[in-house]
Amino acid sequence: MIGAIMSANLRSYPCLGLSAETKRSLRTRKKNVVGMKKQQQQKIRKFIVNELGGQYEEVFNDVKLELRNWFTAKAVRTVLYQLYEMNPPQYMWLHNFIAENDPADGKLFLRTLAKESQDIAERVMITRLHLYGKWIKQCDHAEIYKEISDENLELMRERLLETIVWPTDDKITE
Structure with a gap:
């Protein structure tokens, strides 16, 4: 894979002045990488996995972590x-x-x-907790649910309009 990326980058920069041997070795490396990928794809067995993200039993720990980090x-x-x-x-x-x-x-x-710096760290931790408390008081879960639902509907409408083939006016003008 690296050979393929390298050769693509080198072609876009002809001023590097590579020798013919270097170019040949890069092409060979690229062919070897492509051949290995095909062999690996043939060895992969397909099976159904039911533990992927998005299952209804998910506990949303990743979302909690993102909120804490945010x-x-x-x-x-704020402290800065x-x-x-x-x-x-x-x-x-x-x-x-x-x-x-x-x-x-x-x-x-x-x-x-x-x-x-212990004192600045404590200040950030206290500020973090304070900001979260303010957010919880202002957070309207029903409003957020409605906003997500409305946005989904809007996106689906946009996509539908993109896929509709409207009749042309060519027949009328002829």
Whole structure:
């Protein structure tokens, strides 16, 4: 696979000045990769798996994790803004810390932050909990359900209109 990607990239950059031997070896590698893929596809046995995502018995742990991570990232942005207003040195420190550590993985981010600066980590955790509490109070589950339902209906209508073949006016003009 890498050989195929490499040869495609090299063709788009002819100025690299590759020798004929290098080009030949890349083509050979590409053929070998394609041949191995076909062999692997023939060996794959097909069977039904009933433990894929989307089953009705799913407990939505992945959604819970995404929510926690999202609230962590939002709390980090909030604390960063507060520090910008009140404590520029801590703001710079946290800004640099965020540049090196991604808040998208909330638990890992907070664990690392707590090792570096316990007080800022606690502030982010408290802010995260506060933001979640505010969201829960404002969250109207029935409204969200209706919005999802309406959006689904709108998308299905759009798709239906895209697939309809409307009669042309060519016959009328002739």
